[in-house]
Amino acid sequence: MATDETVLADDSQRDDSLRDEAEACLRALAGEHARLRDDQWTAIHALVVERRRALVVQRTGWGKSAVYFVATRLLRRRGAGPTVIVSPLLALMRNQIEAADRAGIHARTINSANTEDWEQVFAEVEAGAVDVLLVSPERLNNPDFRDLVLPKLAAGAGLVVVDEAHCISDWGHDFRPDYRRLRTLLADLPPGVPVLATTATANARVTDDVAEQLSGEALVLRGPLERESLRLAVVKLPAAEMRVAWLGEHIDRLPGSGIIYTLTVAAAHEIAGYLRERGYEVAAYSGQTDPAERLQAEQDLHDNKLKALVATSALGMGFDKPDLGFIVHVGAPQSPVAYYQQIGRAGRGVERAEVVLLPGLEDRDIWAYFAGLAFPPEPVVRATLDALEAAGRPLSTGALEPRVDLSRGRLEMMLKVLDVDGAVRRVKGGWTATGEPWAYDRERYERVAAERTREQQAMLDYLDTTGCREEFLRRRLDDPAAAPCGRCDNCTGEHWPADVSDAGAAQARDRLRRPGVDVAPRKMWPTAVKDDLGVSGRIGPDVVAEPGRALGRLTDIGWGNRLREILADHAPDTEASAEMFDAVVKVLTAWDWAERPAGVVSVGSRTRPRLVGGLARRIAEIGRLPYLGEFVPLGEPAPRRHNSAQRLRSVWHSLALPDDVAEAARAAGGPILLVDDRIETGWTVTVATRQLRQAGVPAVLPLVLAVIN
Numbered sequence: 001m002a003t004d005e006t007v008l009a010d011d012s013q014r015d016d017s018l019r020d021e022a023e024a025c026l027r028a029l030a031g032e033h034a035r036l037r038d039d040q041w042t043a044i045h046a047l048v049v050e051r052r053r054a055l056v057v058q059r060t061g062w063g064k065s066a067v068y069f070v071a072t073r074l075l076r077r078r079g080a081g082p083t084v085i086v087s088p089l090l091a092l093m094r095n096q097i098e099a100a101d102r103a104g105i106h107a108r109t110i111n112s113a114n115t116e117d118w119e120q121v122f123a124e125v126e127a128g129a130v131d132v133l134l135v136s137p138e139r140l141n142n143p144d145f146r147d148l149v150l151p152k153l154a155a156g157a158g159l160v161v162v163d164e165a166h167c168i169s170d171w172g173h174d175f176r177p178d179y180r181r182l183r184t185l186l187a188d189l190p191p192g193v194p195v196l197a198t199t200a201t202a203n204a205r206v207t208d209d210v211a212e213q214l215s216g217e218a219l220v221l222r223g224p225l226e227r228e229s230l231r232l233a234v235v236k237l238p239a240a241e242m243r244v245a246w247l248g249e250h251i252d253r254l255p256g257s258g259i260i261y262t263l264t265v266a267a268a269h270e271i272a273g274y275l276r277e278r279g280y281e282v283a284a285y286s287g288q289t290d291p292a293e294r295l296q297a298e299q300d301l302h303d304n305k306l307k308a309l310v311a312t313s314a315l316g317m318g319f320d321k322p323d324l325g326f327i328v329h330v331g332a333p334q335s336p337v338a339y340y341q342q343i344g345r346a347g348r349g350v351e352r353a354e355v356v357l358l359p360g361l362e363d364r365d366i367w368a369y370f371a372g373l374a375f376p377p378e379p380v381v382r383a384t385l386d387a388l389e390a391a392g393r394p395l396s397t398g399a400l401e402p403r404v405d406l407s408r409g410r411l412e413m414m415l416k417v418l419d420v421d422g423a424v425r426r427v428k429g430g431w432t433a434t435g436e437p438w439a440y441d442r443e444r445y446e447r448v449a450a451e452r453t454r455e456q457q458a459m460l461d462y463l464d465t466t467g468c469r470e471e472f473l474r475r476r477l478d479d480p481a482a483a484p485c486g487r488c489d490n491c492t493g494e495h496w497p498a499d500v501s502d503a504g505a506a507q508a509r510d511r512l513r514r515p516g517v518d519v520a521p522r523k524m525w526p527t528a529v530k531d532d533l534g535v536s537g538r539i540g541p542d543v544v545a546e547p548g549r550a551l552g553r554l555t556d557i558g559w560g561n562r563l564r565e566i567l568a569d570h571a572p573d574t575e576a577s578a579e580m581f582d583a584v585v586k587v588l589t590a591w592d593w594a595e596r597p598a599g600v601v602s603v604g605s606r607t608r609p610r611l612v613g614g615l616a617r618r619i620a621e622i623g624r625l626p627y628l629g630e631f632v633p634l635g636e637p638a639p640r641r642h643n644s645a646q647r648l649r650s651v652w653h654s655l656a657l658p659d660d661v662a663e664a665a666r667a668a669g670g671p672i673l674l675v676d677d678r679i680e681t682g683w684t685v686t687v688a689t690r691q692l693r694q695a696g697v698p699a700v701l702p703l704v705l706a707v708i709n
Helices: 004-030 038-048 064-077 090-102 115-126 137-141 143-156 177-187 204-214 240-253 265-277 291-302 336-343 363-369 378-391 397-403 408-421 442-464 469-476 502-512 527-533 559-567 578-590 609-622 644-652 659-668 683-694
Strands: 053-057 083-086 107-110 132-135 159-162 195-199 219-222 230-234 258-262 282-285 308-311 326-330 353-358 424-427 430-433 517-519 548-553 599-603 627-633 672-679 700-707
Touching (some): 004 038, 004 090, 038 053, 064 159, 083 177, 090 107, 090 132, 107 115, 132 137, 143 424, 177 204, 177 408, 195 204, 230 469, 240 265, 240 326, 240 353, 258 265, 265 282, 265 308, 265 502, 282 291, 291 308, 336 442, 363 442, 378 397, 397 527, 408 424, 442 469, 517 700, 527 644, 599 609, 599 683, 609 627, 644 683, 672 683, 683 700
Parallel strands (some): 053 195, 083 159, 159 195, 258 308, 258 326, 282 308, 326 353, 548 700, 672 700
Antiparallel strands (some): 517 548
16 A cells, blocks of 8 residues: 555656656757746646636746646647637737747648638647647637637646736726636636736735636735836936937947837827938838738837837737837836836846836826726716616627717726626626626726826826835836845936936927828718618718828827827916917818818817917918808707717707808818817717808818817
8 A cells, every 4th residue: 555655756757757858848948058937837737637616826927828838748748638828919919820830830820810720720729730729818808719619628628728817807907807717718618727817016905806816715925026128217308399309319339239119009100200301211100000900010120120109009919029129108107017017028038128208298088088998987877778678689899889978988998897797797798787787896897997096196106216116116016125226326326317318309390390290081980870860870971071181199299299288178268379270270270171161160268269260261361262251059068978989969950050151161062171189989070070061161270270180
């Protein structure tokens, strides 16, 4: 009969043999000199031998992907099914598939960009030819995938991996509603299927939340988050043009190639354009960039054909370039956790990487502008549930919009959360109410909102700290090993110069204040307004506006700052400054219209009559055009609507074109310049244009001070 000592010795021998096998797998993946870290082995052992659920919180570059690829190889050799990896970004998927191929692991992916391959992929999975299947989280909320594909994957999976697991938690800086569906996936897994969740950016609260959602007694492996190659610094400059000029004058001092992060798409394009004018090879990168262009830009940076990508946070998780030499932020992210994640892209394979933050006074305004992620108030949620119950049939998001005053993005986010909570269900044709009882967790939502506010304040505190910057960030991540790094500007006393030349500042100012943004006209009516407004489908050529122009975007770092000031809700109604009016004139001068305007009409404003009316009259005067009058606002002021259909309904009945203005516009015999202060949804200009065109005006040219994005 075997003694306890014999059993322990046999277990130890098996573990040694398994570790040798794991080390061989790692060398195939990462090279002959690669060796497993102790925590990597602990995680692999927990997954392969103990079939446990584990959460690994380790710094970027630590080797989290090596854990699940090595575990996959070991499990597959022991007859397990394929590993299913839920991964948030296509860029991450591409990098992981390439890494898997190097190790002889056959990986395939299912996402919105390769629907034509799905049938072949599923056939390969059925045949046992796929070792790793990567799935985008958005697939988890697709009804067909959820009901037909997901149960089969769950039943046959050998390992489930949740990459960037902080996205599960609404306490995290990057909460994604699609990740909520993972609760169902994990709950439905057969006993004994191991689960690995990984992240580099989770504080204690997020770690606890994710571990709880893994269910069972999850093993949590949390390591120190020190990045020995990073040299953190903050450079404070008083104006946007000086921050951009600083980039132009110091980018040569930044080693290798890197990433310049911006808070908005507009800023990414502005800064990229400025640096290209100075002779630097850079490219703009955002979620709005064409996918093929994004791929090419990533590859060019990998190949060091670019000095930098000027990018929004769309270039974040999953971008892997070990020799990335610098990260510069023009504008501070809202959270130290988000900031630490982004700077973690740099310095993985080099001894030194520069990390510079150029904060702006406008950062808080931009944070506020993008603060629409909070869960909606209870009356809005109840109205949504009531609308679904009353319909008696599935309603699409578009059909719900006129019944619920939320933007499309917030509405979809709310529905996904309600789906996981069991109050609604996504089906073919839209959403239905389940009739299950549901409680509004007001206390939790308020605590999450308060946490967001604390994160923003912590980011402001980071800018002003006189202590170690890396220690500050690591403490925000609840890293127990946080200590002074000895490398940042505060630790060394070596600060980047906070000055720029007059010529550099002037050049940047000219670039940022270069006026003019193209404004595409609305082309389609919302489906939901057909019954009550009598319009649907494509907006006809007889009533559509011509492409318009705006002075700038509210989200850019040039004119945006001034436009946000003058158009803020609390701002007084004043006429445009001489500088702003001169810039508008430049926009008009550069406008390549097919036919010169024959007159000017303004949109009557309740809140800014001096600004809008004064601007229209001054344009008419300087352009030697007749000012023909204005649209008259009708009824009581309506509350600002958040979605497209409701905004159109509100505008439809609140604008009147007086008969004398209509007659004068028709008699002008040519295009009419239509002046307003801003374009948000575009429906005010669209409705006003329709009325002018129906009055006999041959063309309408919209001109506004600002567009929202």
